[in-house]
Structure formats: C-alpha cells, structure tokens
Amino acid sequence: MRRFTWFNATSLTLGFAFLYLPMIILVIYSFNASKLVTVWAGFSTKWYGTLLQNQAFLDAAWVTIKVAVISSTIATVLGTMAAYVLVRAGRFAGRTLFSGMIYAPLVMPEVITGLSLLLLFIGIGLDRGIFTIILAHTTFAMCYVSVVVSSRLVSFDKSLEEAALDLGCSAFDAFRLVTLPIIAPAVISGWLLAFTLSLDDLVIASFTAGPSATTLPIKIFSAVRLGVSPEINALSTIMIGLVSIGVISASIISKRAAVAQQRDEQAAARTS
Amino acid sequence: MAQTVFAPWDDPTQRPLIQFKGVTKRFGEFVAIDNLTQDIYEKEFFALLGPSGCGKTTMMRMLAGFENPTEGQILLAGQDMAHVPPNQRAVNMMFQSYALFPHLTVWENIAFGLKRQKMPRHDLDERVDEMLRLTRLSKFAKRKPHQISGGQRQRVALARSLARAPKLLLLDEPLGALDKKLRQDTQFELMDIQEKTGTTFVIVTHDQEEAMTVASRVAVMDEGSIIQVATPANIYEAPNSVYVADFIGDVNIIEGAATRTAEGYDIAWAEGQPPFHAKTPVVLGNGGPAYLAIRPEKISISAEKPDDAGNTVRGRIIDIAYLGNISTYHVEIPGGTMIKAQSANTRRLSRRSFTWEDEVWLSWTDTAGIVLER
Ligand SMILES: Nc1ncnc2c1ncn2[C@@H]1O[C@H](COP(=O)(O)OP(=O)(O)O)[C@@H](O)[C@H]1O
Numbered sequence: 001m002r003r004f005t006w007f008n009a010t011s012l013t014l015g016f017a018f019l020y021l022p023m024i025i026l027v028i029y030s031f032n033a034s035k036l037v038t039v040w041a042g043f044s045t046k047w048y049g050t051l052l053q054n055q056a057f058l059d060a061a062w063v064t065i066k067v068a069v070i071s072s073t074i075a076t077v078l079g080t081m082a083a084y085v086l087v088r089a090g091r092f093a094g095r096t097l098f099s100g101m102i103y104a105p106l107v108m109p110e111v112i113t114g115l116s117l118l119l120l121f122i123g124i125g126l127d128r129g130i131f132t133i134i135l136a137h138t139t140f141a142m143c144y145v146s147v148v149v150s151s152r153l154v155s156f157d158k159s160l161e162e163a164a165l166d167l168g169c170s171a172f173d174a175f176r177l178v179t180l181p182i183i184a185p186a187v188i189s190g191w192l193l194a195f196t197l198s199l200d201d202l203v204i205a206s207f208t209a210g211p212s213a214t215t216l217p218i219k220i221f222s223a224v225r226l227g228v229s230p231e232i233n234a235l236s237t238i239m240i241g242l243v244s245i246g247v248i249s250a251s252i253i254s255k256r257a258a259v260a261q262q263r264d265e266q267a268a269a270r271t272s
Numbered sequence: 273m274a275q276t277v278f279a280p281w282d283d284p285t286q287r288p289l290i291q292f293k294g295v296t297k298r299f300g301e302f303v304a305i306d307n308l309t310q311d312i313y314e315k316e317f318f319a320l321l322g323p324s325g326c327g328k329t330t331m332m333r334m335l336a337g338f339e340n341p342t343e344g345q346i347l348l349a350g351q352d353m354a355h356v357p358p359n360q361r362a363v364n365m366m367f368q369s370y371a372l373f374p375h376l377t378v379w380e381n382i383a384f385g386l387k388r389q390k391m392p393r394h395d396l397d398e399r400v401d402e403m404l405r406l407t408r409l410s411k412f413a414k415r416k417p418h419q420i421s422g423g424q425r426q427r428v429a430l431a432r433s434l435a436r437a438p439k440l441l442l443l444d445e446p447l448g449a450l451d452k453k454l455r456q457d458t459q460f461e462l463m464d465i466q467e468k469t470g471t472t473f474v475i476v477t478h479d480q481e482e483a484m485t486v487a488s489r490v491a492v493m494d495e496g497s498i499i500q501v502a503t504p505a506n507i508y509e510a511p512n513s514v515y516v517a518d519f520i521g522d523v524n525i526i527e528g529a530a531t532r533t534a535e536g537y538d539i540a541w542a543e544g545q546p547p548f549h550a551k552t553p554v555v556l557g558n559g560g561p562a563y564l565a566i567r568p569e570k571i572s573i574s575a576e577k578p579d580d581a582g583n584t585v586r587g588r589i590i591d592i593a594y595l596g597n598i599s600t601y602h603v604e605i606p607g608g609t610m611i612k613a614q615s616a617n618t619r620r621l622s623r624r625s626f627t628w629e630d631e632v633w634l635s636w637t638d639t640a641g642i643v644l645e646r
C-alpha cells in the first residue's frame with residue numbers, strides 16, 4: 001500500500017495550514033519593518049525594541065506573569081488536594097456530586113464563570129484588581145489541575161502509602177515523602193497547564209480585572225480595536241513562544257512519567 | 273542435651289503477644305472475620321492458611337492497623353490496639369505487592385523506617401548495612417527497585433520491614449510471586465532470619481506446603497473463622513474436621529456409620545463388608561454417621577492379603593499417577609468408592625509389580641485412620 005497519495009498530502013497541508021497559517025503570518029509580520037501591517041518592507045526586530053519601551057504593555061505583562069505564577073501555584077495546591085481527597089476517600093455519600101462539581105467548571109462557558117465571579121466580587125465589596133484576577137484564575141485552573149492529578153492518582157498503588165504509614169510516617173509525611181514525589185510529574189504538568197491557561201485567558205480576566213490592573217490579553221484586545229500594530233504582533237509572538245514552551249514541556253513531562261510508570265509497573269509484575 | 277520443645281501455647285504461664293478477643297470485621301453487610309478468638313505467642317512463626325477470600329489479609333490489616341475490628345479487641349503485648357494508628361505500632365508488614373518505593377534506592381528503602389525513628393546517622397548506616405548483609409543485598413544498595421530482580425525485590429521488602437526490629441512482622445503471601453525453587457530457598461531463609469532475630473512472624477499463605485515448612489503453628493481458616501490451630505505435624509496427623517483434612521495434603525474420606533468399640537470406633541462403610549476399625553481417643557458427639565479419613569501414604573498396596581494389618585480391603589487399580597519419587601494408585605473398592613494409595617518408587621519402573629486393572633489388597637493399621645464427625 002502506498003502511504004503517500006496526493007489526497008493525503010493535500011489534506012495534511014490544508015489541515016496544518018488551517019491551524020498554523022494565521023499564527024505564522026502573525027509571527028512573520030512581527031518582523032516587518034513597515035508600520036503598515038499588510039505591507040512587507042523587509043526584516044526588522046525594531047517592534048520588539050519599541051515594545052520594551054511601552055510602559056503600559058510592560059505593566060500588563062508583569063501583571064499577567066504575576067497572576068499566572070501565583071494563581072497556577074495556588075490552583076496546583078488546591079487541585080492536588082481535591083484530587084487526592086476524591087480519589088482516596090473511597091465511597092462516601094455525595095462523592096459523585098463532589099467530583100462532578102469539581103469538573104463542572106471545565107465545561108461551563110467562561111462568560112458565565114466570569115460573570116458569576118464578577119457578581120460575587122461586587123457582592124462582597126472586593127475591589128477589582130490583580131487580587132481578584134488571581135482568585136478567578138485559581139478557581140478555573142484548579143479543576144484542570146485536579147483532572148490531571150486525579151488521573152495519575154487513580155493508578156497509584158495505595159499500598160505504597162500504607163507501607164509508609166507502616167514504617168512510621170504520619171499521614172502527612174506519607175503524602176510528602178512517598179505520594180508527592182511519585183506523582184510529581186503529574187503535579188508539574190498540572191501547574192504548567194494552569195500557567196498557560198491563566199496566561200492566555202481573556203474572558204474571565206475581563207470580568208474580574210479592574211482599572212488598577214489589566215492583563216496582557218486584555219491590553220492586546222483593546223489595542224487591536226484601535227487597529228493592529230506590528231508591536232502587537234511582536235507581543236503576540238512572544239506569548240505564542242511562552243505558551244508553546246509551557247505546553248510542550250507539560251507533554252514531555254507527562255510522557256516521560258508515563259514511560260517511567262510503565263517501567264515500574266512492568267518491574268513489579270515481573271516475577272524473577 | 274535435653275532440648276525443650278518450643279510450645280508456649282501449652283504453657284499456661286506464658287503470656288501471648290497477640291490476642292484476638294471475639295473479633296468481628298464487617299464490610300457493610302459482609303462478615304469478613306467472624307467472632308474470632310486466637311492467641312499468638314512471642315517468637316512464633318504463625319501461619320494463616322486458607323482459600324482466597326477467607327479473611328487472611330483482613331486479619332493482617334487489623335494487626336497492622338489499616339482496618340479496625342467492628343467488634344471485639346486486639347491486644348498486642350497486653351495493650352488494646354483499638355486506637356493506635358499504624359505508625360505507632362511495633363508491627364511491620366511485608367506487603368504482598370512488596371510496595372517498594374520506586375523513587376528511592378534499595379538503601380533508602382531500607383533506611384526509610386529508621387529515618388522516621390530519628391535514629392542517629394551512624395547507627396542508621398550500621399543498621400541498614402546489617403540488613404543488607406542479612407538479606408545479601410549489599411551489592412545492590414544503590415539500585416532502584418526497577419533495576420533488580422523479583423527475588424531481590426522481595427528481599428528488599430523483607431529487609432525494609434525487619435529494619436525497625438518490630439516485635440511482630442506480618443508477611444502477606446510474601447513468596448507468592450516467586451518460582452518454586454526460589455520460593456523454597458526463601459522459605460528456609462525466612463526461618464533462618466526468624467531464628468536470628470527472634471521476631472514473631474505471622475505469615476499468610478495459600479500454599480499448604482509453605483505453611484507446613486515454615487510455621488510453628490498453622491491456623492486453617494474458612495469464611496472468616498479459624499477451623500483448627502495446631503503444629504504442622506498435628507494438623508496433618510490429627511485434623512479436627514473433613515475441611516482441614518482435605519485442605520492439608522491428600523486424604524481419602526470414607527463415609528460410614530460408627531459404632532463405639534473398646535478402643536475407638538468401627539466404621540460400617542458398605543453393605544456386606546466387614547467394618548473398618550479405628551483406634552482413637554476421640555469421642556463423637558453424635559455417634560452414628562461419621563467419616564474415616566486416611567492419608568494415601570498410610571495405605572499399603574499388595575498382591576496377597578496381608579495377615580497382620582488391622583484393615584484390609586480388596587480392589588482394582590483404575591489409574592496410576594507416576595510422580596517420580598512416588599506413585600499414587602487409584603483403587604476402586606466394593607461399592608464403587610475410589611481410594612488413593614501411595615507407595616515410594618524404590619525400584620526402577622520396569623520392575624514395578626502392579627499395573628492397570630490388577631486386583632490388589634489395600635491395608636492399613638487401626639491407628640492410620642482418623643474418625644471425624646459428619
Ligand atoms: N475493603 C473491603 N471492602 C469490602 N470487602 C472487603 C474489603 N476487604 C476485604 N473484603 C472482603 O473480605 C473478604 C476477605 O478478604 P481478604 O481478607 O482479603 O481475603 P484473603 O486474604 O484470605 O484472600 C473477601 O471476600 C473480600 O472481598
């Protein structure tokens with residue numbers, strides 16, 4: 001059978017073009033010397049330079065990174081805890097309800113999540129700013145972390161924890177010294193996922209950001225409404241780079257972990 | 273030299289290390305352990321034997337502290353263990369799956385429990401090295417569990433659970449994953465270690481040969497209860513029920529009606545046949561219906577009727593199972609009952625005297641059979 005046919009080649013090209021052409025154009029035009037977005041005037045990195053002079057963008061970038069780091073860290077702690085409890089607690093009344101409630105925000109329209117958080121913050125009289133964005137991002141990233149971590153915990157051999165208890169660990173030590181190091185790859189990829197989600201979130205951030213703090217996606221979105229500039233292209237290129245690094249490392253880590261896990265399981269199953 | 277027999281269970285002045293007192297464990301409606309009372313003494317090698325699902329692991333998990341009894345008490349050295357968490361019991365468990373920490377080396381696995389005790393560094397190093405020597409793992413100290421063989425992993429698990437010098441070591445089917453040869457070597461190694469360290473061992477197994485080899489006493493379990501506890505020899509020679517007789521080794525069970533005689537019972541087992549005699553101090557509660565249990569190796573097989581045997585019966589060889597060192601003859605006796613008789617193959621195959629369809633005499637002494645209640 002011939003692998004290469006014109007039909008296959010065409011669909012592959014079309015598919016990838018569909019996915020990546022817009023981004024490639026954006027990246028190319030970020031190196032455009034001309035101020036006009038649609039006219040190519042030679043290669044230049046000057047827009048990256050002017051970007052560094054743009055205080056508003058730099059502020060927004062700084063806010064975005066702070067929000068992403070803090071919210072994904074909190075989300076990882078909370079999400080791991082939630083996953084641990086739900087996987088470990090066994091059956092209790094309302095367990096399905098609880099796990100359903102943790103995963104529901106995954107499919108909830110972001111507009112609704114954003115709106116409800118906005119109403120909450122107004123209701124309790126919390127001034128909108130970086131703090132509220134962090135809270136909001138923690139909320140929605142937490143369920144992603146919890147999904148990633150609990151899928152690892154399901155296959156985690158519970159007798160390892162019992163062995164740790166048996167050897168004198170408190171429940172917390174057993175988690176810290178045995179469970180956590182073993183599930184660390186899943187926790188790290190959960191963190192990276194939360195980080196990237198926070199980095200590129202526009203909808204929820206728009207609802208919860210205030211005049212004192214805007215994130216980069218909000219800044220870009222509002223800037224674009226006044227017209228696309230090469231500066232924006234440069235900024236977006238940087239973001240594409242960051243997000244790609246995050247996603248790629250997350251997948252490499254979980255792939256490696258899967259291989260290691262398989263190896264350990266095979267080793268455990270082998271008899272002599 | 274007069275050697276005292278190790279039998280603390282017969283000595284009323286000995287205090288047991290472990291006491292199960294009316295312990296019941298339920299999982300929901302399901303009764304996994306049913307009102308169980310049992311003492312286990314210091315330095316014993318106590319084997320729990322029984323079919324899968326009879327509650328062996330549950331008993332171990334209650335001793336280790338992973339499960340609490342629904343009713344009753346478990347005492348360890350006189351202390352009620354009800355509210356003592358696993359990490360505060362002088363008990364260690366070797367898990368069926370070994371449960372080695374995959375992210376730690378062999379050395380770190382063994383040191384894990386000692387570090388929790390805040391043992392000084394110098395003593396800790398010494399203790400780990402001692403354990404490595406005892407289990408002959410010194411060469412593998414720096415390897416991770418996935419870099420060693422199954423037999424070595426099993427020894428790491430053993431070393432790790434022994435390192436804290438527990439009063440009581442629980443072994444849940446420790447040799448389940450090993451092949452027969454390695455298994456036998458390890459059984460002797462376990463006995464050796466138990467002797468050296470003086471630790472009390474409770475071992476779970478579903479392999480009766482293993483239980484017989486290693487144990488000071490064997491407990492045969494069924495559906496959450498202990499049916500009989502005795503030394504390996506006694507449980508084999510004097511089972512208290514058909515269940516135990518059948519579970520441990522091979523046995524012929526002959527049904528009949530018992531009538532009391534001066535020294536035991538006569539068992540009428542078939543119309544028009546002389547009854548079998550059994551000498552026994554046992555007194556049946558219900559008289560009448562009974563079982564006669566005889567081990568195949570206690571039945572001799574001969575061409576001529578022996579004059580001096582207590583019991584004889586004529587039969588026809590239906591089948592011969594050649595097992596190398598011994599042969600088992602399946603002999604049909606009047607009434608259609610099949611009796612297994614074993615004889616050692618001291619001669620070469622070609623000079624063996626019996627073959628299929630031969631008419632033979634089976635015989636055994638009055639003390640060979642055990643009378644059991646029906
Ligand atoms: N956590 C549990 N929940 C419900 N049933 C259990 C649990 N643990 C054990 N059982 C049941 O108790 C019985 C005894 O189990 P176990 O002690 O593991 O048997 P064994 O080790 O003798 O094979 C089994 O029927 C098993 O299904």
Ligand SMILES: [Mg+2]
Nearest residue numbers: 325328329330
């Ligand atoms: Mg079991």
